[in-house]
Amino acid sequence: MVSTSHRSPFLLVAAAIVFLCGLALAGGGIWLVSLGGSWYYLVAGVALIATAGLLYAAKPAALWLYAAVVLGSLAWAVWEAGFDWWPLAARGGVLFVIGLLLLTPWITRPLREGNETKFQKTPLAARPGLPLALSLAAAFAVAAFSWISDPHRIEGQVAASPATGLSQSSDVPTGEWHQYGRTQQGTRFSPLKQITPENVSKLQKAWEFHTGDVRGKPGDPTETTYEVTPLKIGKDLFLCTPHQHVISLDGDTGKKNWEFDPEIQGKLALQHLTCRGLGYHEPTGTLGDGAKCDAKLFMPTADGRLIALNPKDGSRCAAFGGGDGEIDLWQHMPNVNPGSYYSTSPPVVTTDLVVVGGTVLDNVSTHEPSGVIRAFDVETGDLVWNWDPANPDETQPLPPGESYTPNSPNSWSTSSVDEELGLVYIPMGNQPPDQWGANRSEPVERYSTSVVALDLRTGQPRWHFQTVHHDLWDYDVPSQPSLIDLSIGGETIPALVQATKQGEIYVLDRRTGEPVLPVQEMKAPQGAVEGDHTAPTQPVSALSYGPEPLTGADMWGVTLFDQLACRIEFHKLRYEGRFTPPSEQGSLVHPGNFGVFNWGSVAVDPERQIVVSSPAYLAFVSKLVPRHDDTSLYVNDSRPQGALPALNENFGARYAVQLHPFYSPLKLPCQEPPWGYVSAADLTTGKKIWMHRNGTVRDLAPVPVPFEMGVPDLGGPVTTAGGVAFLSGTMDYYVRAYDVHTGEEIWKDRLPAGGQATPMSYEGSDGRQYLLVVAGGHGSTGTKAGDSVIAYALPAS
Numbered sequence: 001m002v003s004t005s006h007r008s009p010f011l012l013v014a015a016a017i018v019f020l021c022g023l024a025l026a027g028g029g030i031w032l033v034s035l036g037g038s039w040y041y042l043v044a045g046v047a048l049i050a051t052a053g054l055l056y057a058a059k060p061a062a063l064w065l066y067a068a069v070v071l072g073s074l075a076w077a078v079w080e081a082g083f084d085w086w087p088l089a090a091r092g093g094v095l096f097v098i099g100l101l102l103l104t105p106w107i108t109r110p111l112r113e114g115n116e117t118k119f120q121k122t123p124l125a126a127r128p129g130l131p132l133a134l135s136l137a138a139a140f141a142v143a144a145f146s147w148i149s150d151p152h153r154i155e156g157q158v159a160a161s162p163a164t165g166l167s168q169s170s171d172v173p174t175g176e177w178h179q180y181g182r183t184q185q186g187t188r189f190s191p192l193k194q195i196t197p198e199n200v201s202k203l204q205k206a207w208e209f210h211t212g213d214v215r216g217k218p219g220d221p222t223e224t225t226y227e228v229t230p231l232k233i234g235k236d237l238f239l240c241t242p243h244q245h246v247i248s249l250d251g252d253t254g255k256k257n258w259e260f261d262p263e264i265q266g267k268l269a270l271q272h273l274t275c276r277g278l279g280y281h282e283p284t285g286t287l288g289d290g291a292k293c294d295a296k297l298f299m300p301t302a303d304g305r306l307i308a309l310n311p312k313d314g315s316r317c318a319a320f321g322g323g324d325g326e327i328d329l330w331q332h333m334p335n336v337n338p339g340s341y342y343s344t345s346p347p348v349v350t351t352d353l354v355v356v357g358g359t360v361l362d363n364v365s366t367h368e369p370s371g372v373i374r375a376f377d378v379e380t381g382d383l384v385w386n387w388d389p390a391n392p393d394e395t396q397p398l399p400p401g402e403s404y405t406p407n408s409p410n411s412w413s414t415s416s417v418d419e420e421l422g423l424v425y426i427p428m429g430n431q432p433p434d435q436w437g438a439n440r441s442e443p444v445e446r447y448s449t450s451v452v453a454l455d456l457r458t459g460q461p462r463w464h465f466q467t468v469h470h471d472l473w474d475y476d477v478p479s480q481p482s483l484i485d486l487s488i489g490g491e492t493i494p495a496l497v498q499a500t501k502q503g504e505i506y507v508l509d510r511r512t513g514e515p516v517l518p519v520q521e522m523k524a525p526q527g528a529v530e531g532d533h534t535a536p537t538q539p540v541s542a543l544s545y546g547p548e549p550l551t552g553a554d555m556w557g558v559t560l561f562d563q564l565a566c567r568i569e570f571h572k573l574r575y576e577g578r579f580t581p582p583s584e585q586g587s588l589v590h591p592g593n594f595g596v597f598n599w600g601s602v603a604v605d606p607e608r609q610i611v612v613s614s615p616a617y618l619a620f621v622s623k624l625v626p627r628h629d630d631t632s633l634y635v636n637d638s639r640p641q642g643a644l645p646a647l648n649e650n651f652g653a654r655y656a657v658q659l660h661p662f663y664s665p666l667k668l669p670c671q672e673p674p675w676g677y678v679s680a681a682d683l684t685t686g687k688k689i690w691m692h693r694n695g696t697v698r699d700l701a702p703v704p705v706p707f708e709m710g711v712p713d714l715g716g717p718v719t720t721a722g723g724v725a726f727l728s729g730t731m732d733y734y735v736r737a738y739d740v741h742t743g744e745e746i747w748k749d750r751l752p753a754g755g756q757a758t759p760m761s762y763e764g765s766d767g768r769q770y771l772l773v774v775a776g777g778h779g780s781t782g783t784k785a786g787d788s789v790i791a792y793a794l795p796a797s
Helices: 009-034 040-056 061-081 085-102 105-113 130-148 442-447 560-572
Strands: 204-210 231-233 236-240 246-250 256-260 279-281 296-300 305-309 326-328 353-356 373-377 383-387 416-418 423-427 450-455 461-466 482-488 491-499 505-509 519-523 537-541 587-589 603-605 610-613 620-626 655-661 677-682 688-693 718-720 724-727 734-739 745-750 760-763 769-775 788-793
Touching (some): 009 085, 040 560, 085 105, 085 130, 085 560, 442 461, 505 537, 718 760
Antiparallel strands (some): 204 788, 231 236, 296 305, 416 423, 610 677, 677 688, 769 788
16 A cells, blocks of 8 residues: 555645545536436546546556546547537647646656655656646647647639629719618628728728717617718718617718717617618708708607708708608507617618518517508608508598507518619518417418518518528528629529528529529428427528538537537437527527528629628527416516516516526637638529638637637628628627638728727728728627727728
8 A cells, every 4th residue: 555655745636636536527417317418428427536536545547547538538529519610629728737647746756756666667657647648748749739720611712803794783973871871772782992902001090989878878789889880971981879769970080070869769679770871862952942951861760750860960850751751660559668669779761661560579578569661751751661561452541530450470681672662671570479389370471481572562562481480499580681783694683682690592583582592492390389389390401501401419518518418408408400499498499589690691793703601609598488478477487677678577477487608617608719700602502602711709708818709690691892801790800801712811990889880881981991990899798889980991091
């Protein structure tokens, strides 16, 4: 028996550390095995406990056994994760660090000196740490190789010159930006060419303006967000703030021209507070004597108004709305509750009409306002037609005393228009509540989660394409449809590109809604809760960024321990791949309702015939909680203060819902990175050309380390004819430039706050091309709040 005098305090500490690690792995491993998961953690935990015993006994065999644990863990990690650095680091990091500790002289010396017997006087006995050193060297070599490899990366190159020479026809001057997506077509493509991959590194800040509107005011909801893309008309910029102020700036200097305060009325039942942008009506020259507004800006407000402003000075356009320059969007609305309905996105403006949709409260009750789409005369504000998705055939304006259908599907995102075809394209959401669909009518089922083409003259639906059947996942169509003419097989096809939360990018003929790229109906998981049902199939596009199904091996953590916790939680949840229905057990929904793509949409390049996008991947947990009455709280501890709604209670429905990201105990995603990419794909073939992880965890991690793990983006890209794409919406605070041809990051600049908005580009009166970025943060993502509008340009010559 070895004398206790050789049990140095360092050995005892090392034994304690290894024992506690082993105990945690073995205990969690037993739980995981009972759920049908991997045996590794249990086996490794037992081996570590045995190692701790040998260390306590001062036996050199402890290092031999630990070396075996390292090698076995390395083999298991490579088998599960391949040569992918971050999954390997999660599995081996703690073991590697402890291995280095065990190789220190404070451990190896007492092991060697306490066992100097004739039997042990061998080269290995003289070097008890040699096997462990060799195993750690092997682990280091694998780690080094995985660090320089990226199995998630797709390499490719867009043609250096335009493939077709096609360009999108538009009346918008080259250096201006008249609508949310620059034009009515919503492409987020600038025809400017001054900034190129060769000179973008010279970009510098030209000016910065502070709006003075920062989230956190009394009565604000948690999700107060700065998502605006400004307009550039003539020499001036126009933008709105989260609290609905409209501001005009000089495009060259950033100096404020004017500011308009709509004086939002009273306390509002807001789920979120934002303004993504303004609508703009071109001057017509037909208003006659005394008309002050030969052009108009349209501002939708959180209290349910649509205000028309004169771009020259911010004054109201008196002829609109019968004298006060505004119309009341609560007209004919059921369930009037100010704040529970408003247009978070800019309206669509045509030659004759302003077309308005709006958001309703998600998952609050079954007694919400209507999701009706309305078209108003652009000059007078008179209602021309209304399209109610629950009553789709009656589009004539309602007579006095009648109301639209309560709780019908709504369109909270931005629409697009093709005036030559006479169609407006509406991205539709779902009927609340999102996760319970037993009581939906036939028209509601038909138009929910669809892109719908409405006749501009009558409001009648001409065609629709449903992106999710019987949506139970809050997979609203979130992105503005992008209109582009594609050259395929020698034929020019007027196409519509629709990005979705579930990761599909559908390419449709915008005349008919028929797929241009193939769409297949794939079998979907079945077995909704009692009383509800699931669709047997779901549509999948040939151009898909939908995630691969998750497995236990895809679970991640900073260490083995939080990875183990994620694996346990994964096996506790119901999960059968994409479109697993919500359940009382709790279902894993991947992608979650954050979406692979969201309101930032994508950018399409009509010259290069490509789409540039920023897909994001975050799983969510959706758990249905049975309700037994229509008033009690089932998922909230208390009612919010003031008029703010109790989210996810679903008053009036059979179930409330608990929704949250699938996070580890350390509040990091449970699925392994990357969580965000930047990518380009060919719209004529559906082939991904390049795809790279995008963004760092600098502003997400407890320690600001700039590891490029690929983080989610909220906000869209903009592309330019000069061959540069810009993006500012990642969860770290940067605006970045990419070479459109290769996807390489070629410039970035630090932002003072979260940049969760879509940038834009314009030409100043000085002839320079500007990049404009809004950095105000986003409440639901937790990014830093701010109020900055920043313009970049190349140095003046």
